[in-house]
Amino acid sequence: MVKAVFFDLFETLITERENGRTIEFGTPDSVSPGPSLGISEELFEREWVARRPGRLNGYFEDYFMVLKDICHTLNIDVDDATLHSLNEKRVSTKLLLFRQIEPNILKLFEELKRRGIKIGLISNCSSEEIHGLFDSALVSFIDELVLSCQVKCSKPHKEIYMLACDKLKVEPSETIFIGDGGANELVGATNAGIKAYRATWFMNRGTKADEFQQIAEPMHVLELI
CATH class of the missing domain: 1.10.150 (DNA polymerase; domain 1)
Structure with a gap:
């Protein structure tokens, strides 16, 4: 049973690359x-x-x-x-980047909370990149923010995923990770015992054939839990 969903931030919940x-x-x-x-x-x-x-x-x-x-x-x-x-x-x-969050992402978060699923964020970021996060529409839904610049550890190292699980008080096998795949994050999540899926809804880095199931729309995450 899935008790928590971890999300990447850049190119998963927000995008830096629009219209080329x-x-x-x-x-x-x-x-x-x-x-x-x-x-x-x-x-x-x-x-x-x-x-x-x-x-x-x-x-x-x-x-x-x-x-x-x-x-x-x-x-x-x-x-x-x-x-x-x-x-x-x-x-x-x-x-x-944080001014207007995609409506379907917020809709997904609302439904996850309604179902009692915890939401975690695991992001590789520097401090100046995330000023807007704390005032964004995302933050009220997220149970734990695991930010590399704060925890001094980054993806794809196993430690950052385990720390996120500890913070949410869940086992890796009880969680899934959703990300676009940058920084080898999907492999890192897998190595930590977390089932990983590739978010392709922003389509900025394209898709590639590998072992990770691709998720084309935010609301499709609900089919995984």
């Missing part, structure tokens, strides 16, 4: 801050990717500190005002 456009500021497929720092987009990308573990696991307090570290490493002199401006731009851009 991304608002994931600070990555290669959006407006790169490289030129503002006096470096190429390619060099910024390399430094950005190198800091991914630190960003997700809370080593860096915010985007400002990531940029500060990049500047220090590359021995480039950029004033703090510029870095704070870039930080504020990233925060405000990420806030937009």
Whole structure:
């Protein structure tokens, strides 16, 4: 019997990529801050990717500190005002993601709560990405937020899934995980003993044939419990 459903956040409950456009500021497929720092987009990308573990696991307090570290490493002199401006731009851009949640996702959450099913969120994220989460329509439905930047552990490591189960007081076998599959999260959930399904309703990374059943619409999750 399924007692809890765990969800990924990005590209599962919210999307950064709509109509071929991304608002994931600070990555290669959006407006790169490289030129503002006096470096190429390619060099910024390399430094950005190198800091991914630190960003997700809370080593860096915010985007400002990531940029500060990049500047220090590359021995480039950029004033703090510029870095704070870039930080504020990233925060405000990420806030937009939480303004309008897909109605069918909220409808799914309402039905899960009506059935007495617990809802957990397991997300790889840095602190500045999730300011909008706490005021969003999602948060009142979620029983436990397991955010990598807060718990200092990220998907696909088994520990973050086990921590989520502990917080909801359920066994892995009593839960399912729904995510788009980024960060190898479906394999990670499986390794933790959780049945995993691939959410394809945003269709941003496409679908691929593998062992994970694909879920095309949020309300189809109800067929799994």
